[in-house]
Amino acid sequence: MRGTTDEAWRVGLLFSRGGVTGLSDSEHFYGAALAIEEVNRRGGVLGRPIDVVAYDPASDPILYRDHAERLMTVDRVPVIFGCHTSVGRKAVLRTIERRNGVLWYPSMYEGFEYSPNVIYTGAIANQCAFPLIDFLFAEYGSRFALVGAEYIFPREMNRVLRDLIEARGGEVLDETYLPLASEDSQLKAVVSRITRLQPDVVICTLVGASGRRLYRMYDEAGIDRRRRPIASLTMAESEIREIGAERCAGHITSAAYFNSLELDANRRFVAAFEARFGPERIASMWSAASYAQVLLFAQALEVAGTLDAQRLVDAVLGTSIEAPEGTILIDADNNHAWLTPRIGRVGEGGRFDIVWEAPELVRPDPYLAVSAIEPQDRNEAVRVR
Incomplete structure:
Protein backbone atom coordinates (compact mmCIF):
# COMPACT_ATOMS: atom_id res chain seq x y z
CA MET A 1 0.00 0.00 0.00
CA ILE A 124 -19.98 5.12 24.06
CA ALA A 125 -22.10 4.21 27.08
CA ASN A 126 -25.21 6.26 26.33
CA GLN A 127 -25.25 4.78 22.80
CA CYS A 128 -24.78 1.12 23.70
CA ALA A 129 -25.01 0.32 27.44
CA PHE A 130 -28.17 2.36 28.09
CA PRO A 131 -30.34 0.72 25.41
CA LEU A 132 -28.84 -2.69 26.17
CA ILE A 133 -29.91 -2.63 29.83
CA ASP A 134 -33.46 -1.52 29.01
CA PHE A 135 -33.70 -4.28 26.41
CA LEU A 136 -32.37 -6.95 28.76
CA PHE A 137 -34.75 -5.96 31.56
CA ALA A 138 -37.71 -6.13 29.21
CA GLU A 139 -36.72 -9.43 27.57
CA TYR A 140 -34.86 -11.50 30.18
CA GLY A 141 -35.01 -10.21 33.73
CA SER A 142 -33.28 -8.16 36.39
CA ARG A 143 -30.55 -10.41 37.84
CA PHE A 144 -27.10 -9.96 36.28
CA ALA A 145 -23.56 -11.27 36.44
CA LEU A 146 -20.72 -9.09 35.13
CA VAL A 147 -17.45 -10.57 33.92
CA GLY A 148 -14.71 -8.42 32.44
CA ALA A 149 -11.02 -8.05 31.76
CA GLU A 150 -8.83 -6.25 34.25
CA TYR A 151 -8.31 -2.91 32.54
CA ILE A 152 -9.99 0.44 32.10
CA PHE A 153 -12.80 -0.33 29.61
CA PRO A 154 -14.46 -3.18 31.57
CA ARG A 155 -14.00 -1.43 34.92
CA GLU A 156 -15.50 1.85 33.74
CA MET A 157 -18.24 0.31 31.61
CA ASN A 158 -19.30 -2.06 34.38
CA ARG A 159 -19.49 0.87 36.79
CA VAL A 160 -22.04 2.44 34.44
CA LEU A 161 -23.84 -0.87 33.89
CA ARG A 162 -24.16 -1.44 37.64
CA ASP A 163 -25.65 2.04 38.10
CA LEU A 164 -28.14 1.39 35.29
CA ILE A 165 -29.12 -2.02 36.69
CA GLU A 166 -29.57 -0.83 40.25
CA ALA A 167 -31.50 2.28 39.17
CA ARG A 168 -34.03 -0.09 37.57
CA GLY A 169 -34.37 -2.19 40.70
CA GLY A 170 -32.14 -4.97 39.40
CA GLU A 171 -29.35 -6.85 41.13
CA VAL A 172 -25.73 -7.62 40.23
CA LEU A 173 -25.15 -11.10 41.64
CA ASP A 174 -21.48 -11.34 40.70
CA GLU A 175 -18.77 -9.05 39.31
CA THR A 176 -15.49 -10.66 38.27
CA TYR A 177 -12.34 -9.39 36.55
CA LEU A 178 -9.76 -11.59 34.86
CA PRO A 179 -6.42 -10.91 33.15
CA LEU A 180 -6.56 -9.97 29.47
CA ALA A 181 -5.00 -13.36 28.72
CA SER A 182 -7.07 -15.48 31.10
CA GLU A 183 -6.27 -19.04 32.08
CA ASP A 184 -8.85 -21.74 31.36
CA SER A 185 -9.12 -22.44 35.08
CA GLN A 186 -10.13 -18.82 35.71
CA LEU A 187 -12.78 -18.93 33.00
CA LYS A 188 -14.12 -22.26 34.25
CA ALA A 189 -14.48 -20.79 37.73
CA VAL A 190 -16.59 -17.97 36.28
CA VAL A 191 -18.83 -20.41 34.42
CA SER A 192 -19.19 -22.46 37.60
CA ARG A 193 -20.38 -19.41 39.54
CA ILE A 194 -22.81 -18.51 36.76
CA THR A 195 -24.22 -22.04 36.86
CA ARG A 196 -24.66 -21.80 40.62
CA LEU A 197 -26.06 -18.24 40.79
CA GLN A 198 -28.28 -18.52 37.68
CA PRO A 199 -28.44 -14.84 36.68
CA ASP A 200 -30.92 -13.86 34.01
CA VAL A 201 -28.12 -12.37 31.89
CA VAL A 202 -24.32 -12.44 31.87
CA ILE A 203 -22.75 -9.22 30.60
CA CYS A 204 -19.29 -9.96 29.24
CA THR A 205 -16.62 -7.29 28.82
CA LEU A 206 -13.79 -9.72 28.27
CA VAL A 207 -12.00 -9.03 25.00
CA GLY A 208 -10.16 -11.12 22.46
CA ALA A 209 -9.37 -14.78 22.94
CA SER A 210 -10.51 -14.88 26.56
CA GLY A 211 -13.99 -13.74 25.60
CA ARG A 212 -14.23 -16.34 22.86
CA ARG A 213 -13.17 -19.12 25.24
CA LEU A 214 -15.79 -18.04 27.78
CA TYR A 215 -18.50 -18.33 25.12
CA ARG A 216 -17.34 -21.85 24.27
CA MET A 217 -17.31 -22.90 27.93
CA TYR A 218 -20.75 -21.39 28.43
CA ASP A 219 -22.04 -23.64 25.66
CA GLU A 220 -20.21 -26.67 27.03
CA ALA A 221 -21.82 -26.07 30.43
CA GLY A 222 -25.22 -26.51 28.78
CA ILE A 223 -26.60 -23.13 29.87
CA ASP A 224 -29.75 -22.23 27.92
CA ARG A 225 -28.70 -19.26 25.77
CA ARG A 226 -32.29 -18.48 24.77
CA ARG A 227 -33.29 -17.93 28.40
CA ARG A 228 -29.98 -16.84 29.89
CA PRO A 229 -27.79 -15.22 27.22
CA ILE A 230 -24.43 -13.55 27.32
CA ALA A 231 -24.76 -9.89 26.39
CA SER A 232 -21.81 -7.96 25.00
CA LEU A 233 -20.81 -4.59 23.61
CA THR A 234 -18.00 -6.03 21.50
CA MET A 235 -18.72 -9.60 20.35
CA ALA A 236 -18.83 -9.23 16.56
CA GLU A 237 -19.51 -11.51 13.60
CA SER A 238 -15.95 -12.67 13.02
CA GLU A 239 -15.59 -13.81 16.62
CA ILE A 240 -18.96 -15.56 16.46
CA ARG A 241 -17.68 -17.44 13.42
CA GLU A 242 -14.47 -18.43 15.22
CA ILE A 243 -16.35 -19.59 18.33
CA GLY A 244 -18.85 -21.48 16.18
CA ALA A 245 -22.26 -20.13 15.25
CA GLU A 246 -23.94 -23.19 16.73
CA ARG A 247 -22.47 -22.27 20.13
CA CYS A 248 -23.68 -18.67 20.03
CA ALA A 249 -27.30 -18.62 18.83
CA GLY A 250 -29.31 -16.50 21.24
CA HIS A 251 -26.49 -14.34 22.57
CA ILE A 252 -26.87 -10.54 22.42
CA THR A 253 -24.65 -7.69 21.21
CA SER A 254 -25.35 -3.96 21.44
CA ALA A 255 -23.64 -2.02 18.64
CA ALA A 256 -24.23 0.56 15.94
CA TYR A 257 -23.27 -1.84 13.13
CA PHE A 258 -24.15 -5.39 12.14
CA ASN A 259 -23.28 -6.76 8.72
CA SER A 260 -26.90 -7.89 8.28
CA LEU A 261 -28.07 -4.27 8.01
CA LEU A 339 -24.74 7.06 15.90
CA THR A 340 -27.80 4.83 15.60
CA PRO A 341 -27.76 2.32 18.48
CA ARG A 342 -28.93 -1.21 17.67
CA ILE A 343 -29.25 -4.54 19.42
CA GLY A 344 -28.65 -7.83 17.64
CA ARG A 345 -29.35 -11.41 18.62
CA VAL A 346 -27.21 -14.16 17.11
CA GLY A 347 -29.25 -16.33 14.74
CA GLU A 348 -28.68 -19.96 13.87
CA GLY A 349 -26.33 -19.13 10.98
CA GLY A 350 -24.15 -16.78 13.01
CA ARG A 351 -25.64 -13.59 11.57
CA PHE A 352 -27.25 -11.08 13.88
CA ASP A 353 -30.98 -10.55 13.75
CA ILE A 354 -31.54 -6.89 14.62
CA VAL A 355 -34.17 -6.92 17.33
CA TRP A 356 -34.07 -3.25 18.34
CA GLU A 357 -33.03 -0.03 16.65
CA ALA A 358 -33.12 3.57 17.84
CA PRO A 359 -35.57 5.70 15.84
CA GLU A 360 -32.95 8.41 15.22
CA LEU A 361 -29.32 9.31 15.70
CA VAL A 362 -28.25 9.51 19.34
CA ARG A 363 -25.96 12.34 20.39
CA PRO A 364 -22.75 11.20 22.14
CA ASP A 365 -22.57 12.03 25.84
CA PRO A 366 -19.05 10.90 26.82
CA TYR A 367 -19.22 12.24 30.38
CA LEU A 368 -22.88 11.25 30.91
CA ALA A 369 -23.58 14.89 31.63
CA VAL A 370 -27.18 14.80 30.38
CA SER A 371 -28.02 11.09 30.08
CA ALA A 372 -30.38 9.96 32.84
CA ILE A 373 -29.28 6.83 34.68
CA GLU A 374 -32.84 6.33 35.89
CA PRO A 375 -35.15 4.46 33.49
CA GLN A 376 -37.22 6.51 31.12
CA ASP A 377 -40.43 5.29 29.45
CA ARG A 378 -39.37 1.68 28.90
CA ASN A 379 -42.16 0.92 26.45
CA GLU A 380 -40.85 3.69 24.25
CA ALA A 381 -37.18 2.83 24.82
CA VAL A 382 -37.42 -0.87 23.95
CA ARG A 383 -39.21 -1.69 20.74
CA VAL A 384 -38.57 -5.27 19.66
CA ARG A 385 -39.08 -5.80 15.97
Whole structure:
Protein backbone atom coordinates (compact mmCIF):
# COMPACT_ATOMS: atom_id res chain seq x y z
CA MET A 1 0.00 0.00 0.00
CA ARG A 2 3.01 2.33 0.09
CA GLY A 3 2.82 5.16 -2.42
CA THR A 4 5.66 6.27 -4.66
CA THR A 5 5.21 10.05 -4.75
CA ASP A 6 6.42 12.72 -2.36
CA GLU A 7 3.09 14.45 -2.97
CA ALA A 8 1.13 11.70 -1.22
CA TRP A 9 -0.79 12.33 1.99
CA ARG A 10 1.02 10.15 4.52
CA VAL A 11 -1.00 8.52 7.28
CA GLY A 12 -0.26 5.82 9.83
CA LEU A 13 -2.11 2.60 10.61
CA LEU A 14 -1.53 1.32 14.14
CA PHE A 15 -3.54 -1.87 14.55
CA SER A 16 -2.35 -5.17 16.00
CA ARG A 17 -2.20 -8.23 13.77
CA GLY A 18 -1.47 -10.61 16.63
CA GLY A 19 -1.71 -10.90 20.38
CA VAL A 20 -4.80 -10.87 22.60
CA THR A 21 -6.84 -8.54 20.37
CA GLY A 22 -5.26 -9.52 17.05
CA LEU A 23 -8.52 -10.67 15.46
CA SER A 24 -10.49 -7.49 16.13
CA ASP A 25 -7.51 -5.20 15.50
CA SER A 26 -6.92 -6.90 12.15
CA GLU A 27 -10.48 -6.13 11.15
CA HIS A 28 -9.85 -2.45 11.86
CA PHE A 29 -6.79 -2.70 9.61
CA TYR A 30 -8.70 -4.33 6.75
CA GLY A 31 -11.51 -1.80 6.91
CA ALA A 32 -9.11 1.15 6.81
CA ALA A 33 -7.05 -0.44 4.02
CA LEU A 34 -10.17 -1.02 1.91
CA ALA A 35 -11.29 2.60 2.25
CA ILE A 36 -7.81 3.95 1.45
CA GLU A 37 -7.67 1.81 -1.69
CA GLU A 38 -11.11 3.05 -2.76
CA VAL A 39 -10.15 6.69 -2.20
CA ASN A 40 -6.94 6.22 -4.19
CA ARG A 41 -8.77 4.53 -7.06
CA ARG A 42 -10.98 7.60 -7.27
CA GLY A 43 -7.92 9.78 -7.68
CA GLY A 44 -7.00 10.35 -4.04
CA VAL A 45 -7.74 13.62 -2.27
CA LEU A 46 -7.18 16.83 -4.20
CA GLY A 47 -5.35 14.77 -6.79
CA ARG A 48 -2.90 13.24 -4.31
CA PRO A 49 -2.96 9.61 -3.13
CA ILE A 50 -3.05 8.50 0.48
CA ASP A 51 0.21 6.77 1.43
CA VAL A 52 0.31 4.40 4.41
CA VAL A 53 2.96 3.64 7.01
CA ALA A 54 1.75 0.68 9.09
CA TYR A 55 3.09 -0.90 12.26
CA ASP A 56 1.91 -3.93 14.26
CA PRO A 57 1.92 -3.31 18.04
CA ALA A 58 1.00 -6.98 18.71
CA SER A 59 -1.53 -5.94 21.41
CA ASP A 60 1.31 -4.56 23.55
CA PRO A 61 0.68 -1.07 25.05
CA ILE A 62 4.41 -0.34 25.12
CA LEU A 63 4.67 -1.05 21.39
CA TYR A 64 1.63 1.13 20.74
CA ARG A 65 3.40 3.99 22.48
CA ASP A 66 6.74 3.36 20.75
CA HIS A 67 5.24 2.96 17.28
CA ALA A 68 3.16 6.11 17.67
CA GLU A 69 6.29 8.02 18.63
CA ARG A 70 8.15 6.59 15.63
CA LEU A 71 5.31 7.43 13.26
CA MET A 72 5.24 11.05 14.34
CA THR A 73 8.98 11.70 14.70
CA VAL A 74 10.88 9.39 12.34
CA ASP A 75 8.22 8.79 9.67
CA ARG A 76 6.78 12.30 10.09
CA VAL A 77 3.22 11.04 9.90
CA PRO A 78 0.82 13.49 11.64
CA VAL A 79 -2.38 11.44 11.24
CA ILE A 80 -2.84 7.97 12.75
CA PHE A 81 -5.77 5.58 12.42
CA GLY A 82 -5.39 3.19 15.27
CA CYS A 83 -5.96 1.37 18.53
CA HIS A 84 -8.64 -1.12 19.49
CA THR A 85 -8.55 -1.17 23.28
CA SER A 86 -8.55 1.76 25.68
CA VAL A 87 -5.16 0.54 26.92
CA GLY A 88 -3.77 1.11 23.43
CA ARG A 89 -5.45 4.48 23.05
CA LYS A 90 -4.19 5.73 26.41
CA ALA A 91 -0.69 4.53 25.49
CA VAL A 92 -0.52 6.73 22.39
CA LEU A 93 -2.56 9.70 23.60
CA ARG A 94 0.31 11.59 25.19
CA THR A 95 2.38 11.32 22.01
CA ILE A 96 -0.53 12.43 19.83
CA GLU A 97 -1.17 15.49 21.97
CA ARG A 98 2.48 16.42 22.56
CA ARG A 99 3.32 16.11 18.85
CA ASN A 100 0.03 17.78 17.83
CA GLY A 101 -1.16 14.98 15.60
CA VAL A 102 -4.62 13.51 15.03
CA LEU A 103 -5.69 10.06 16.20
CA TRP A 104 -8.75 8.55 14.56
CA TYR A 105 -10.06 6.08 17.12
CA PRO A 106 -12.64 3.65 15.68
CA SER A 107 -13.53 1.41 18.61
CA MET A 108 -16.46 1.59 21.01
CA TYR A 109 -15.17 2.51 24.46
CA GLU A 110 -16.12 3.57 27.97
CA GLY A 111 -16.17 7.34 27.39
CA PHE A 112 -15.04 9.79 30.08
CA GLU A 113 -12.39 11.24 27.78
CA TYR A 114 -11.97 14.17 25.44
CA SER A 115 -8.93 15.23 23.49
CA PRO A 116 -8.87 17.96 20.82
CA ASN A 117 -6.45 15.69 18.95
CA VAL A 118 -8.73 12.63 18.76
CA ILE A 119 -11.77 11.89 16.59
CA TYR A 120 -13.81 9.19 18.34
CA THR A 121 -16.25 7.32 16.10
CA GLY A 122 -17.16 4.27 18.20
CA ALA A 123 -20.19 3.98 20.44
CA ILE A 124 -19.98 5.12 24.06
CA ALA A 125 -22.10 4.21 27.08
CA ASN A 126 -25.21 6.26 26.33
CA GLN A 127 -25.25 4.78 22.80
CA CYS A 128 -24.78 1.12 23.70
CA ALA A 129 -25.01 0.32 27.44
CA PHE A 130 -28.17 2.36 28.09
CA PRO A 131 -30.34 0.72 25.41
CA LEU A 132 -28.84 -2.69 26.17
CA ILE A 133 -29.91 -2.63 29.83
CA ASP A 134 -33.46 -1.52 29.01
CA PHE A 135 -33.70 -4.28 26.41
CA LEU A 136 -32.37 -6.95 28.76
CA PHE A 137 -34.75 -5.96 31.56
CA ALA A 138 -37.71 -6.13 29.21
CA GLU A 139 -36.72 -9.43 27.57
CA TYR A 140 -34.86 -11.50 30.18
CA GLY A 141 -35.01 -10.21 33.73
CA SER A 142 -33.28 -8.16 36.39
CA ARG A 143 -30.55 -10.41 37.84
CA PHE A 144 -27.10 -9.96 36.28
CA ALA A 145 -23.56 -11.27 36.44
CA LEU A 146 -20.72 -9.09 35.13
CA VAL A 147 -17.45 -10.57 33.92
CA GLY A 148 -14.71 -8.42 32.44
CA ALA A 149 -11.02 -8.05 31.76
CA GLU A 150 -8.83 -6.25 34.25
CA TYR A 151 -8.31 -2.91 32.54
CA ILE A 152 -9.99 0.44 32.10
CA PHE A 153 -12.80 -0.33 29.61
CA PRO A 154 -14.46 -3.18 31.57
CA ARG A 155 -14.00 -1.43 34.92
CA GLU A 156 -15.50 1.85 33.74
CA MET A 157 -18.24 0.31 31.61
CA ASN A 158 -19.30 -2.06 34.38
CA ARG A 159 -19.49 0.87 36.79
CA VAL A 160 -22.04 2.44 34.44
CA LEU A 161 -23.84 -0.87 33.89
CA ARG A 162 -24.16 -1.44 37.64
CA ASP A 163 -25.65 2.04 38.10
CA LEU A 164 -28.14 1.39 35.29
CA ILE A 165 -29.12 -2.02 36.69
CA GLU A 166 -29.57 -0.83 40.25
CA ALA A 167 -31.50 2.28 39.17
CA ARG A 168 -34.03 -0.09 37.57
CA GLY A 169 -34.37 -2.19 40.70
CA GLY A 170 -32.14 -4.97 39.40
CA GLU A 171 -29.35 -6.85 41.13
CA VAL A 172 -25.73 -7.62 40.23
CA LEU A 173 -25.15 -11.10 41.64
CA ASP A 174 -21.48 -11.34 40.70
CA GLU A 175 -18.77 -9.05 39.31
CA THR A 176 -15.49 -10.66 38.27
CA TYR A 177 -12.34 -9.39 36.55
CA LEU A 178 -9.76 -11.59 34.86
CA PRO A 179 -6.42 -10.91 33.15
CA LEU A 180 -6.56 -9.97 29.47
CA ALA A 181 -5.00 -13.36 28.72
CA SER A 182 -7.07 -15.48 31.10
CA GLU A 183 -6.27 -19.04 32.08
CA ASP A 184 -8.85 -21.74 31.36
CA SER A 185 -9.12 -22.44 35.08
CA GLN A 186 -10.13 -18.82 35.71
CA LEU A 187 -12.78 -18.93 33.00
CA LYS A 188 -14.12 -22.26 34.25
CA ALA A 189 -14.48 -20.79 37.73
CA VAL A 190 -16.59 -17.97 36.28
CA VAL A 191 -18.83 -20.41 34.42
CA SER A 192 -19.19 -22.46 37.60
CA ARG A 193 -20.38 -19.41 39.54
CA ILE A 194 -22.81 -18.51 36.76
CA THR A 195 -24.22 -22.04 36.86
CA ARG A 196 -24.66 -21.80 40.62
CA LEU A 197 -26.06 -18.24 40.79
CA GLN A 198 -28.28 -18.52 37.68
CA PRO A 199 -28.44 -14.84 36.68
CA ASP A 200 -30.92 -13.86 34.01
CA VAL A 201 -28.12 -12.37 31.89
CA VAL A 202 -24.32 -12.44 31.87
CA ILE A 203 -22.75 -9.22 30.60
CA CYS A 204 -19.29 -9.96 29.24
CA THR A 205 -16.62 -7.29 28.82
CA LEU A 206 -13.79 -9.72 28.27
CA VAL A 207 -12.00 -9.03 25.00
CA GLY A 208 -10.16 -11.12 22.46
CA ALA A 209 -9.37 -14.78 22.94
CA SER A 210 -10.51 -14.88 26.56
CA GLY A 211 -13.99 -13.74 25.60
CA ARG A 212 -14.23 -16.34 22.86
CA ARG A 213 -13.17 -19.12 25.24
CA LEU A 214 -15.79 -18.04 27.78
CA TYR A 215 -18.50 -18.33 25.12
CA ARG A 216 -17.34 -21.85 24.27
CA MET A 217 -17.31 -22.90 27.93
CA TYR A 218 -20.75 -21.39 28.43
CA ASP A 219 -22.04 -23.64 25.66
CA GLU A 220 -20.21 -26.67 27.03
CA ALA A 221 -21.82 -26.07 30.43
CA GLY A 222 -25.22 -26.51 28.78
CA ILE A 223 -26.60 -23.13 29.87
CA ASP A 224 -29.75 -22.23 27.92
CA ARG A 225 -28.70 -19.26 25.77
CA ARG A 226 -32.29 -18.48 24.77
CA ARG A 227 -33.29 -17.93 28.40
CA ARG A 228 -29.98 -16.84 29.89
CA PRO A 229 -27.79 -15.22 27.22
CA ILE A 230 -24.43 -13.55 27.32
CA ALA A 231 -24.76 -9.89 26.39
CA SER A 232 -21.81 -7.96 25.00
CA LEU A 233 -20.81 -4.59 23.61
CA THR A 234 -18.00 -6.03 21.50
CA MET A 235 -18.72 -9.60 20.35
CA ALA A 236 -18.83 -9.23 16.56
CA GLU A 237 -19.51 -11.51 13.60
CA SER A 238 -15.95 -12.67 13.02
CA GLU A 239 -15.59 -13.81 16.62
CA ILE A 240 -18.96 -15.56 16.46
CA ARG A 241 -17.68 -17.44 13.42
CA GLU A 242 -14.47 -18.43 15.22
CA ILE A 243 -16.35 -19.59 18.33
CA GLY A 244 -18.85 -21.48 16.18
CA ALA A 245 -22.26 -20.13 15.25
CA GLU A 246 -23.94 -23.19 16.73
CA ARG A 247 -22.47 -22.27 20.13
CA CYS A 248 -23.68 -18.67 20.03
CA ALA A 249 -27.30 -18.62 18.83
CA GLY A 250 -29.31 -16.50 21.24
CA HIS A 251 -26.49 -14.34 22.57
CA ILE A 252 -26.87 -10.54 22.42
CA THR A 253 -24.65 -7.69 21.21
CA SER A 254 -25.35 -3.96 21.44
CA ALA A 255 -23.64 -2.02 18.64
CA ALA A 256 -24.23 0.56 15.94
CA TYR A 257 -23.27 -1.84 13.13
CA PHE A 258 -24.15 -5.39 12.14
CA ASN A 259 -23.28 -6.76 8.72
CA SER A 260 -26.90 -7.89 8.28
CA LEU A 261 -28.07 -4.27 8.01
CA GLU A 262 -30.36 -3.75 5.02
CA LEU A 263 -28.82 -0.47 3.87
CA ASP A 264 -27.48 0.28 0.40
CA ALA A 265 -24.20 1.63 1.81
CA ASN A 266 -23.76 -1.55 3.83
CA ARG A 267 -24.52 -3.84 0.91
CA ARG A 268 -21.82 -2.06 -1.10
CA PHE A 269 -19.36 -2.24 1.79
CA VAL A 270 -19.93 -5.95 2.49
CA ALA A 271 -19.63 -6.83 -1.19
CA ALA A 272 -16.43 -4.80 -1.56
CA PHE A 273 -14.96 -6.26 1.65
CA GLU A 274 -15.63 -9.85 0.55
CA ALA A 275 -14.33 -9.18 -2.96
CA ARG A 276 -11.11 -7.66 -1.62
CA PHE A 277 -10.31 -10.03 1.26
CA GLY A 278 -12.14 -13.23 0.38
CA PRO A 279 -14.85 -15.25 2.14
CA GLU A 280 -12.58 -16.11 5.06
CA ARG A 281 -12.86 -12.49 6.21
CA ILE A 282 -16.19 -11.19 7.44
CA ALA A 283 -17.25 -7.56 7.79
CA SER A 284 -17.98 -6.47 11.35
CA MET A 285 -18.38 -3.39 13.52
CA TRP A 286 -14.58 -3.10 13.66
CA SER A 287 -13.93 -3.07 9.91
CA ALA A 288 -16.99 -0.89 9.23
CA ALA A 289 -15.87 1.70 11.80
CA SER A 290 -12.34 2.11 10.47
CA TYR A 291 -13.65 2.11 6.89
CA ALA A 292 -16.01 4.97 7.75
CA GLN A 293 -13.25 6.90 9.51
CA VAL A 294 -11.10 6.98 6.39
CA LEU A 295 -14.03 8.32 4.39
CA LEU A 296 -14.60 11.03 7.00
CA PHE A 297 -10.90 11.85 6.93
CA ALA A 298 -10.85 12.10 3.12
CA GLN A 299 -13.88 14.38 3.18
CA ALA A 300 -12.32 16.63 5.83
CA LEU A 301 -8.93 16.64 4.08
CA GLU A 302 -10.54 17.84 0.88
CA VAL A 303 -11.88 20.84 2.80
CA ALA A 304 -8.80 21.51 4.92
CA GLY A 305 -6.24 20.87 2.17
CA THR A 306 -3.64 20.07 4.82
CA LEU A 307 -2.75 17.49 7.48
CA ASP A 308 -2.35 20.27 10.05
CA ALA A 309 -4.16 18.98 13.14
CA GLN A 310 -6.20 22.07 13.97
CA ARG A 311 -7.40 22.67 10.44
CA LEU A 312 -8.15 19.00 9.83
CA VAL A 313 -10.13 18.63 13.06
CA ASP A 314 -11.99 21.87 12.37
CA ALA A 315 -12.94 20.52 8.95
CA VAL A 316 -14.44 17.29 10.32
CA LEU A 317 -16.40 18.72 13.25
CA GLY A 318 -20.11 18.97 12.49
CA THR A 319 -19.81 16.96 9.27
CA SER A 320 -21.48 13.68 8.37
CA ILE A 321 -21.22 10.80 5.93
CA GLU A 322 -23.40 7.89 4.89
CA ALA A 323 -21.43 4.97 6.32
CA PRO A 324 -22.19 1.24 6.20
CA GLU A 325 -24.10 1.64 9.48
CA GLY A 326 -26.05 4.67 8.23
CA THR A 327 -25.41 8.33 8.95
CA ILE A 328 -22.46 9.24 11.16
CA LEU A 329 -22.16 12.82 12.39
CA ILE A 330 -19.15 14.18 14.30
CA ASP A 331 -20.26 16.30 17.23
CA ALA A 332 -18.74 19.78 17.13
CA ASP A 333 -18.51 19.99 20.93
CA ASN A 334 -16.87 16.72 21.93
CA ASN A 335 -15.31 15.07 18.81
CA HIS A 336 -17.46 11.95 19.25
CA ALA A 337 -19.96 10.53 16.75
CA TRP A 338 -23.72 10.68 16.61
CA LEU A 339 -24.74 7.06 15.90
CA THR A 340 -27.80 4.83 15.60
CA PRO A 341 -27.76 2.32 18.48
CA ARG A 342 -28.93 -1.21 17.67
CA ILE A 343 -29.25 -4.54 19.42
CA GLY A 344 -28.65 -7.83 17.64
CA ARG A 345 -29.35 -11.41 18.62
CA VAL A 346 -27.21 -14.16 17.11
CA GLY A 347 -29.25 -16.33 14.74
CA GLU A 348 -28.68 -19.96 13.87
CA GLY A 349 -26.33 -19.13 10.98
CA GLY A 350 -24.15 -16.78 13.01
CA ARG A 351 -25.64 -13.59 11.57
CA PHE A 352 -27.25 -11.08 13.88
CA ASP A 353 -30.98 -10.55 13.75
CA ILE A 354 -31.54 -6.89 14.62
CA VAL A 355 -34.17 -6.92 17.33
CA TRP A 356 -34.07 -3.25 18.34
CA GLU A 357 -33.03 -0.03 16.65
CA ALA A 358 -33.12 3.57 17.84
CA PRO A 359 -35.57 5.70 15.84
CA GLU A 360 -32.95 8.41 15.22
CA LEU A 361 -29.32 9.31 15.70
CA VAL A 362 -28.25 9.51 19.34
CA ARG A 363 -25.96 12.34 20.39
CA PRO A 364 -22.75 11.20 22.14
CA ASP A 365 -22.57 12.03 25.84
CA PRO A 366 -19.05 10.90 26.82
CA TYR A 367 -19.22 12.24 30.38
CA LEU A 368 -22.88 11.25 30.91
CA ALA A 369 -23.58 14.89 31.63
CA VAL A 370 -27.18 14.80 30.38
CA SER A 371 -28.02 11.09 30.08
CA ALA A 372 -30.38 9.96 32.84
CA ILE A 373 -29.28 6.83 34.68
CA GLU A 374 -32.84 6.33 35.89
CA PRO A 375 -35.15 4.46 33.49
CA GLN A 376 -37.22 6.51 31.12
CA ASP A 377 -40.43 5.29 29.45
CA ARG A 378 -39.37 1.68 28.90
CA ASN A 379 -42.16 0.92 26.45
CA GLU A 380 -40.85 3.69 24.25
CA ALA A 381 -37.18 2.83 24.82
CA VAL A 382 -37.42 -0.87 23.95
CA ARG A 383 -39.21 -1.69 20.74
CA VAL A 384 -38.57 -5.27 19.66
CA ARG A 385 -39.08 -5.80 15.97
